[in-house]
Amino acid sequence: MADKVYNFGAGPAMLPEPVMQKIQQEWLNFQGMGVSIIEISHRSKEFVAVLNEAQSLFRELTGLPDNYRILFVHGGARMQFSALPMNLAERVPSRKSLYVESGNFANLAAEEAKAFSHMEIIASSAATNFDRIPKITLEEINQDAAYLHITSNNTIYGTRWNQFPQTGDVPLIADMTSELLSRQIDYNQFGVVYAGLQKNLGPSGMAMVIIREDLLGHASRQTPTLLNYTQCDKDNSLTNTTNTFAIYVIKLVLEWLKEQGGVKAIEKLNKQKSARLYQVIDNTDFYHGIAQPEFRSIMNVSFKLATEELENKFLQAAGAIGLYALKGHRKVGGVRASIYNPMPMAGVEKLANFMTEFERQNR
Numbered sequence: 001m002a003d004k005v006y007n008f009g010a011g012p013a014m015l016p017e018p019v020m021q022k023i024q025q026e027w028l029n030f031q032g033m034g035v036s037i038i039e040i041s042h043r044s045k046e047f048v049a050v051l052n053e054a055q056s057l058f059r060e061l062t063g064l065p066d067n068y069r070i071l072f073v074h075g076g077a078r079m080q081f082s083a084l085p086m087n088l089a090e091r092v093p094s095r096k097s098l099y100v101e102s103g104n105f106a107n108l109a110a111e112e113a114k115a116f117s118h119m120e121i122i123a124s125s126a127a128t129n130f131d132r133i134p135k136i137t138l139e140e141i142n143q144d145a146a147y148l149h150i151t152s153n154n155t156i157y158g159t160r161w162n163q164f165p166q167t168g169d170v171p172l173i174a175d176m177t178s179e180l181l182s183r184q185i186d187y188n189q190f191g192v193v194y195a196g197l198q199k200n201l202g203p204s205g206m207a208m209v210i211i212r213e214d215l216l217g218h219a220s221r222q223t224p225t226l227l228n229y230t231q232c233d234k235d236n237s238l239t240n241t242t243n244t245f246a247i248y249v250i251k252l253v254l255e256w257l258k259e260q261g262g263v264k265a266i267e268k269l270n271k272q273k274s275a276r277l278y279q280v281i282d283n284t285d286f287y288h289g290i291a292q293p294e295f296r297s298i299m300n301v302s303f304k305l306a307t308e309e310l311e312n313k314f315l316q317a318a319g320a321i322g323l324y325a326l327k328g329h330r331k332v333g334g335v336r337a338s339i340y341n342p343m344p345m346a347g348v349e350k351l352a353n354f355m356t357e358f359e360r361q362n363r
């Protein structure tokens, strides 16, 4: 019998097995309607109930304070790189936006903001190849700025912010694409949190935006309607025909997460999963972790072997036993195990054992 496949892809990524089964079950007959979820109107009462349920489950699971709104928006995370400055820069006369450069996506976000605000990078870890999160202090944050943007988990390098920066009156914005719902977060620290869906939430091409109410209503006049968060909020994310399937999958994923015991329980498991892999890396000089230990992600574990040839051999042998999509991002090479919420401990255990055995045979 062929090996069970464990998908370590960085995104689109694996979804929980029960979610995939539920999609299959309901595919041709959603709620006994005789049609599928992607064949009914986005304004039908059945779909609107799905959307509202997704929002209320998210609130329940995260303890989101009442003064935050939940939006489902088009274009994935990178569309928000433009939408954020369009919606927020005009809040303050300086039109200044501050960015921390902690990796590839942080950099892309900052570059995009140049077109719509006076963008300034206030800290960077580029000099050490993004192996850490740069340090910033409150004194370095210009209080005239419209916001400060960070990438809370750096998918490619496998680093994350353990402690979020104090920003004074400047709203903190976090791209949480590769870690939303993976750990308990006090949302009160943030003005905006956003995430592309394709890691912990569902299909690619859309994003969730969680925004504090007082930050709505400041979009620049040039903001396209479909990028305008205030409009999106007014229309309960139904300004135009939304991706009904994606929102349906989010709802199923959130139901699944609730059944697992919620964010607290999944965080505990995520810590155990990542610790198992870091333990293998730390016990040898055969594998080299990319992130400095203090900043290690619990979602993306990136490491290298001595040569590219050895890495290719590793990836090929792993693939042959069902350890799928472990190749590191083209910018860093090496190996990356993305172990989002749906990855079971059994998958991590199989990878950890494989790593130990591969080392034994190839040392």
Ligand code: PLP
Binding pocket: 010, 011, 075, 076, 077, 078, 079, 105, 151, 153, 154, 155, 156, 175, 176, 177, 178, 196, 197, 204, 205, 206
């Ligand atoms: N931000 C982070 C942290 C990511 O990991 C990614 C994709 O992997 C993106 C942004 C880009 O997301 P999208 O492809 O949905 O625009």
